[in-house]
Amino acid sequence: MNILLVSPKACTGGLESLRKGNQILQGLLYIAAAARDAGHNTTVVVADKADVDEYILRYKPEVLAVSCVSATYPIARDLLIHVRKKHPQLKTIIGGHHATFMYKEVFADTDVDYICRGEGEEVFPALLAALEQGNAEPVIMGIVYRKDGTYYNDAEIVLMKDIENLPKITRDLTAPDFTFSPKIVSSRGCPFNCSFCSISAFYGGKYRKRSVEAVIAEIKEYLSWGHDSFWFHDDNLTIDTKWMESFCQAIEDEGIKFHFNCMSRVDTICNNPELMARMAKDGCSLMSIGIESGIPEVLERMHKKINVEQIKQAIKILNKLSISHNWYMIIGSADEFDKPRYIEQNIRFFSSLPLGYVLISILTPFPGTEIFNRLVAEDRIRHYNWEDYDAMHCVYKPLFMSYKDIDKYLPKAYVKVYLSKGWRLIPLFYNSFRRKAMSPATIGVAIKTMFLHVVLGKDFHNALKKH
Ligand code: B12
Numbered sequence: 001m002n003i004l005l006v007s008p009k010a011c012t013g014g015l016e017s018l019r020k021g022n023q024i025l026q027g028l029l030y031i032a033a034a035a036r037d038a039g040h041n042t043t044v045v046v047a048d049k050a051d052v053d054e055y056i057l058r059y060k061p062e063v064l065a066v067s068c069v070s071a072t073y074p075i076a077r078d079l080l081i082h083v084r085k086k087h088p089q090l091k092t093i094i095g096g097h098h099a100t101f102m103y104k105e106v107f108a109d110t111d112v113d114y115i116c117r118g119e120g121e122e123v124f125p126a127l128l129a130a131l132e133q134g135n136a137e138p139v140i141m142g143i144v145y146r147k148d149g150t151y152y153n154d155a156e157i158v159l160m161k162d163i164e165n166l167p168k169i170t171r172d173l174t175a176p177d178f179t180f181s182p183k184i185v186s187s188r189g190c191p192f193n194c195s196f197c198s199i200s201a202f203y204g205g206k207y208r209k210r211s212v213e214a215v216i217a218e219i220k221e222y223l224s225w226g227h228d229s230f231w232f233h234d235d236n237l238t239i240d241t242k243w244m245e246s247f248c249q250a251i252e253d254e255g256i257k258f259h260f261n262c263m264s265r266v267d268t269i270c271n272n273p274e275l276m277a278r279m280a281k282d283g284c285s286l287m288s289i290g291i292e293s294g295i296p297e298v299l300e301r302m303h304k305k306i307n308v309e310q311i312k313q314a315i316k317i318l319n320k321l322s323i324s325h326n327w328y329m330i331i332g333s334a335d336e337f338d339k340p341r342y343i344e345q346n347i348r349f350f351s352s353l354p355l356g357y358v359l360i361s362i363l364t365p366f367p368g369t370e371i372f373n374r375l376v377a378e379d380r381i382r383h384y385n386w387e388d389y390d391a392m393h394c395v396y397k398p399l400f401m402s403y404k405d406i407d408k409y410l411p412k413a414y415v416k417v418y419l420s421k422g423w424r425l426i427p428l429f430y431n432s433f434r435r436k437a438m439s440p441a442t443i444g445v446a447i448k449t450m451f452l453h454v455v456l457g458k459d460f461h462n463a464l465k466k467h
């Protein structure tokens with residue numbers, strides 16, 4: 001069968017790489033590879049309703065598959081509605097975190113044929129096989145369809161037992177208009193349970209790991225194609241420290257050289273400083289770590305299971321190494337700490353630390369998360385305009401201040417936190433280029449946005465968005 005897979009053309013602020021297709025949602029590439037391995041002709045494109053017809057004409061698909069996150073759901077929704085009207089013969093399917101948790105709403109909005117609840121690598125080819133045999137209503141748990149108001153196969157979110165042999169993502173999966181940059185997944189899931197993160201809900205707290213041998217073989221293959229810089233999409237690459245040690249050992253034994261970026265946690269960094277030094281030596285050039293808040297009570301309610309002392313110690317450890325660091329901060333907590341004095345306390349905390357990059361978000365209740373379920377129960381979700389679920393808009397009703405005031409803290413926090421770095425901004429940017437930790441385009445977007453907002457007084461969200 002001919003399958004067209006669509007990554008929504010995002011206009012999420014600043015994500016140039018996703019808009020231009022330099023990056024395509026990795027989950028979609030995995031299911032494209034799985035369908036190819038099952039003998040189908042697959043092409044992955046980045047599109048919205050305005051240009052999907054062109055791709056349908058070019059690739060003549062029988063099935064159209066879409067992925068999205070909450071913020072890009074409106075693009076996916078409009079595209080599916082358009083396809084249903086204009087190409088009614090096409091079978092359509094959507095997957096990803098948003099569709100998994102909001103499947104009933106997505107069916108109602110789009111009249112899509114199927115929704116994948118969970119991981120698609122096994123169930124998507126099973127659906128294609130059923131469709132080839134003329135069975136449009138197969139019993140495949142996780143491939144949900146709707147008939148006469150009843151949902152079938154929706155009882156659970158399906159996960160693969162084993163992720164050792166993930167299908168191989170190759171250049172030829174994507175249409176030639178888009179560039180290819182390999183990402184590595186050595187594990188899926190996370191054993192922690194942070195209240196704002198949809199990972200624990202999606203993976204049910206399960207954590208699965210691939211063998212060091214399989215990951216090294218994949219990296220060697222990408223190296224042979226000329227790539228030497230990889231982003232690990234693992235939710236936390238360093239959870240299994242024994243695995244990480246074996247991985248470093250394998251890099252050293254094989255004598256292979258490459259840069260890699262990954263996500264970690266402050267507790268792991270504090271408990272394993274030697275491992276961090278070894279990772280730096282073996283090519284780790286950027287580590288992203290969630291601090292979220294410097295207020296102990298907020299950390300506790302988020303179930304972060306880290307403390308302020310660990311945060312400070314982890315920063316010291318990383319600052320002694322050649323690893324650039326990128327920290328996450330959250331404004332707002334949807335509880336009694338949503339007061340200007342606590343938000344300002346948090347901004348002061350982040351400004352007082354010798355951090356590398358800081359990525360600041362507004363607390364966003366993503367479907368499936370504990371925060372989402374609580375705010376729905378308390379009737380404190382302001383609206384379901386999903387394009388605003390981009391971690392830059394306050395979409396909930398705060399208890400002690402207005403949502404607009406929370407929104408205003410986002411640019412303020414960026415300015416204060418980055419200005420607090422003073423001259424250290426110069427080596428920060430210089431090193432990020434040198435170690436390929438961040439692209440000049442990303443930093444360019446950040447500087448342009450701040451200039452438009454702070455100097456020219458433009459609205460922050462409009463300054464960041466590109467239409
Ligand atoms: C890496 C990453 C990014 C990268 C993406 C790069 C890329 N090329 O993919 C970058 C930094 C660009 C990014 C940006 C954003 N991200 Co992000 N990101 C991640 C992260 C850590 C890994 C994504 C990944 O590759 N996962 C591995 C793949 C294999 O899993 P998957 O995507 O879920 O796909 C599987 C299934 O869902 C299913 N599936 C998915 N689609 C489809 C489609 C079909 C048809 C089928 C059958 C199956 C299927 O099968 C796949 C294979 O098993 C996830 C967390 C996570 N664990 O997923 C967050 C995550 C997806 N991101 C999130 C968010 C919020 C964002 C941003 C909005 C942040 C922001 N403020 O801008 C943007 C939105 C970007 C966009 N336009 O879509 C949230 C989404 C929550 C939500 N409900 O919206 C997540 C879950 C993290 C979290 N906070 O909880 N992100």
Ligand code: SF4
Nearest residue numbers: 190192193194197235
């Ligand atoms: S925020 Fe990080 S540590 Fe917490 S559940 Fe999500 S991936 Fe795990």
